[in-house]
Amino acid sequence: MTTRRHPFAAVPVAVVAAIVAVVLTAVSGRYGFHRDELYFLVAGKHLAWGFTDQPPLTPLLVHVSGSIFGNTPMGIRVFSTLAAAATIIVVALIARELGADRRAQTFAACCTAVAGFPLGIAHLASTATYDLLAWMVIGLFAVKLLRTGDHRWWVGIGLATGIALENKYLVVLPLAALLLAVLILGPRSVLRSWWLLAGIITAALVAGPNLWWQATNGWPQLTVAGGISDDDGVENRIMFIPLQLLQLSPFLVPVWVAGFVHMWRSIHWSRPIALAYPILCLIVLAAGGKSYYALPLMLILIAAGAIPTLDWFSRGRTSLLAVGAVLTAVTSVIIALPVLPTSALGAVLPVNPEQGEQVGWPALTSAVADAWAQIPEPDRSRATIFALNYGEAGAIDHYGPAHNLPTPYSGHMSFYDWGPPPDTQTGPVLLVEQEPTQYYESRLGTCHQIGTVKTGVDNEENGTHLTLCTGPTESWSTLWPSLRRYY
Structure with missing residues (x-):
């Protein structure tokens, strides 16, 4: 069973992405470098196929961006801004694959644009910025694979996964969750395709240089990951559910919940993607990982939730939609972006301590x-x-x-x-x-x-x-x- 695809809302989605890019550029010079960015600047002087705690892509992009636009906070964040704009477009494309018309595609783009976590990481030159874009691309290709049954999409998934692995290894978690969901719900035929092997080989070839570096250096990143889990695992587990509700925005919770229900009830072929989210949450909880590790799949649920949410608002509730949009945008901007005087940062640091790391x-x-x-x-x-x-x-x-x-x-x-x-x-x-x-x-x-x-x-x-x-x-x-x- 396939889902009808409407024309892509290219112009309004591009406008939403452009507005976010302008806002991010306007505030990118406020405060200063984040501690990770200062580390990446030094790593850029020692470029290699890997580093103790991460693959090489983000330090390379910071180095290139700084070389072109200047080693200033604004200069090294240019590529992050572009990645954020691209993420918004890809989420809208996912909504289209799930049956959203032009209006719902635009709504999905707007929800992504005002969500707190994507805004916060888009402001910084961060591994999470590019990781989010990579997983959205993988999610788009996975949705296409399940919607069309065309196994050749495995090669696209493999290519995007290989690039993602050159940036951050966390991509293996949502991929594992999706594979487990397909094993549970089907269609298992997509796992018996030679194209899956082609995708795995593609991912291995692209990620190979960094994997080789890690292997020849004793896999130091596994030691780093183990230390993070030991140090923060208990706190991460306690705060997991509250942060799942807060990190995108409390006002967006009904949208992604509606998206989960919509995928489960109305789009039969998308059920594995819906199930992948709770599976991923269980994996992250078991590993003591950070709550944001599960957020990429929540954006896919946001894309799916655009249709039922707009249907609900269209029943004489348009004023609620306007109020919700304003509240979401204002709270996300204050929490995620450097708009407050530094003397007032104490109010947002409990929710987003990364703001303080730029001062x-x-x-x-x-x-x-x-x-x-x-x-x-x-x-x-x-x-x-x-x-x-x-x-x-x-x-x-x-x-x-x-x-x-x-x-x-x-x-x-x-x-x-x-x-x-x-x-x-x-x-x-x-x-x-x-x-x-x-x-x-x-x-x-x-x-x-x-x-x-x-x-x-x-x-x-x-x-x-x-x-x-x-x-x-x-x-x-x-x-x-x-x-x-x-x-």
Whole structure:
């Protein structure tokens, strides 16, 4: 059974995507870099087929965008803005495959445009930004596969999956959920096709370079993932359901619930896609993953929900639609985008702490420069700046030259792979640590705090300690393996 496809609402959907792109561009220069973006800027100087905690695509795109448009927050976010616009268009295309007419396609695009999570990640140069677009493309091809029964769509799914794996490995979770749903509900014939094997080979060829890098480097990303689950697994499980309701927008909950019901009751061939969402939720809960790992499938439910939602609103409830749209847009923009004064960020940080991670990095670097100035000038040529996380190290690397600071070092994530300080650096160590850490201080001599970072907002780096130590207890090359941090 196929579903009627209406003409694509190209103009109104493109207008929605363009409006979002304009808004994102207008605010992209506010606040500053996110800690991950500062890390990507440094990774761009060390391009490789893989990094300790991720594949190479996002650092590469940040490097290219920065090279073309400038290493500023606005410059490195250009491709993210384009990806966000493309995501909106793809969601509308999915709605079309599910039977939406031009009006419902536009509505699906609008829902995606005002949803909090897509807006928030679209503002940043983030792995999640490109991951969301990749999964929407995979979702579109999967819907086409099930709607038409044309097994050749497996090659498209394989190609999109391979590209997604060069950005983030999370794509395997929704794919696993969809495969399990097809095994449960059918049609199982799509799994007995040689085209499936062709898709797997395509994905393996595209993702192969990074998979080879991980394999030859001991699969460090598995260690990182295990550490995230151990550290945050309990909290992630407790907050999973509340965040599922909040992260797109509470006002969009009726839309995706209606989409699930519509796919289950009215579109027989789409039932596996509907079932894939609760299966994915169970997988994420079992793994202790973050709640947003399940959000891509929710956008497919949003696409399916456009038809029944508009039908409901058309029964004399158009004023409710207008009120709901305004409330969704306003709350999402305030929570997801840098529109508030930084002094007012405390109100949104409990919901979106990533807002706070874009504030305070110049202040941190300035505080580090003040602390560095306390080292006697004859000792500075042998002194070292060592940061305990990649955000701190990335900030000092980016802003430090303006303060005549040397290149910082860190054992965190891929900063470890970029090497230790020279063994000739036997002098004092300026340790940048969010809180006193005996493990590191004991390896860097006698230590005492000489400064504190004030970022101006209640984020992770506010109150960071600047600790001066007498020097490494062993040569840096000997000490280096003990300074590695995966999470």
